[in-house]
Amino acid sequence: MRGDNTVAERAQGALYRRWRPQRFSEVIGQEYTVKTLQNAVAQGRLHHAYLFAGPRGTGKTTVARILAKAVNCESPQEGEPCNECPACRRISRGISLDVIEIDGASNRGIDQIRQLREEVNFVPAETKYKVYIIDEVHMLTNEAFNALLKTLEEPPRRVIFIFATTEPHKLPPTVSSRCQAFEFKNISPELIAGKLREIAKAEGIAISPQAIRAISRRARGSFRDAEVLLEQLSSYKGKAEIEEEDLLQVMGLPSEEALSGYLRAVLSGDIAGALEVIARLSEGGKDPELFLESAVEFCRDLLISRLTGEPGLEQGQGQELLGQVLSDGELISLSERLLELKREMRFLLDKRIMLEVGTLKIIADLKGLRSGREESEGLKTEIKAKAKTKAKVKAQAGSKLKPKPKSSLVPEEMEERWQRMLEEIKKERVAVYAFLAEGHPR
Ligand SMILES: [Zn+2]
The missing domain is CATH 3.40.50.300 (P-loop containing nucleotide triphosphate hydrolases)
Structure with a gap:
C-alpha cells in the first residue's frame, strides 16, 4: 500500500x-x-x-x-x-x-x-x-x-x-x-494566482499576467490542477514567455475574441456573423461543447462583475463592449439558453450543426423577447404620461407593467419571421437550412 x-x-x-x-x-x-x-x-x-x-x-x-x-x-x-x-x-x-x-x-x-x-x-x-x-x-x-x-x-x-x-x-x-x-473549499482564483506568481518567480518561469489569470480561472478551485497546467505550459514553451494563447491552445479553448465576437453577433441578431465565428472555430479544430461552456462562463463573469461592481478577473475589452449592450436579465436568459444547448449537444455526433441550429434559435428567441419588451416599454411611457395628470393610474401600473410573454407574437407574424430567417440562413449555410426547413417555430 x-x-x-x-x-x-x-x-x-x-x-x-x-x-x-x-x-x-x-x-x-x-x-x-x-x-x-x-x-x-x-x-x-x-x-x-x-x-x-x-x-x-x-x-x-x-x-x-x-x-x-x-x-x-x-x-x-x-x-x-x-x-x-x-x-x-x-x-x-x-x-x-x-x-x-x-x-x-x-x-x-x-x-x-x-x-x-x-x-x-x-x-x-x-x-x-x-x-x-x-x-x-x-x-x-x-x-x-x-x-x-x-x-x-x-x-x-x-x-x-x-x-x-x-x-x-x-x-x-x-x-x-x-x-x-x-x-475543504474550492480555492479562489485570486489565491491561486498569487501562489502561481510566487512559484513562477522562484522557478524562473516566464509567464504573462494574463496567462496566470487564465490558468487560475481554468483550474476551477483546484490548486493541483493549476500547478500541473503551469508545469505543462512551461515544458511546452521552454525559456519563452507563457502567454494566454498558449493555454488556450493546450486546452483547446476559444479565445476571448471569438467568444465576444460570437455573443455580440447573437445579441445583435447578426446571423452571418455568428455562423462565421462557428466556421472559424470549426476550422481551428475547437470543440463546440467546450466553446459553449466558455461562452457561459464568459456571461457569468460579466454578470458577477456587473452585480458586484468589481472588475472581473478577465475584464477584457470584449467584456466591456458586451457590458454596454446587455441587461442583466438578458445575460441570465442568454446563459440559460447556452447551457441548454450544451446539454442537448452532448449526445450528438454532428456538434457543429447543433451549435449552428441552436445559435439561430437563440437569435430568433432573443428577437421575440426584445420586441415583447419594447411593447411593454412603450406602455410604461404611456402610463407615466397618464400618471402625471391622474395619480390614480399609478395603482394599476404594476399589473400592466408585467413583461409580456413570448407568445405575444401572433402565429402569422412568427411564421413570417421564421421564413425570413430561413431565407437568410439559406444564403449562409445550406446544411443548416435543410435541417431547419423541416421544423417550425415553437
Ligand atoms: Zn519533526
Missing part, C-alpha cells in the same frame, strides 16, 4: 512535489481547517478519526500528511511539524512504518482494510501515533466499511484515522458520525 502515492505524484509532476506544503501555514485557502487542526495538535486535543471532505485538488491529502507529521514530530512548534526530526523526515519521504496511506479508489480496499484490521492493534513501531490516511474513502466496498466500522467503534489507543473524500454523502452515517469533519 505504500508507494501508491509516489507513483501518482510522479505523474503530477516535479513542480507539484516541490511545492507541496509541508506546514499548516503553507496551505492556501483552508484557513479555518488548518488553524483548528494546528490548535488541536498544540493543545493535545486529538480525535481518533477525521473526515476531510471537499473537491479535488484542494489540499485534503496534503493536510492529512501535515497532520500525521505534526502529531508525531519530536519537536513541534505551536502545533506545526518541524520537518527536520527523523519522524518528520521519514513521513515526508513516505517511508514511515506508522503512516499508512490507502487509496480507496484503486482496488476498493478489501485486502488493505483486512490488513489494517490485523495490524491496527499493534502499537506504532517508531512514532507516537499510527496514522491511517484513507483517500477516496467513499469508494470502499460495504465489506471494507464494515471492517472499518468495527475498528472505529473501539478505536485502539494511539491510532488516528484520516478519511479524505470528494463525496462525503456516499459514506455510511455510521462511519461519518464517528469523525470530526472538516470541509
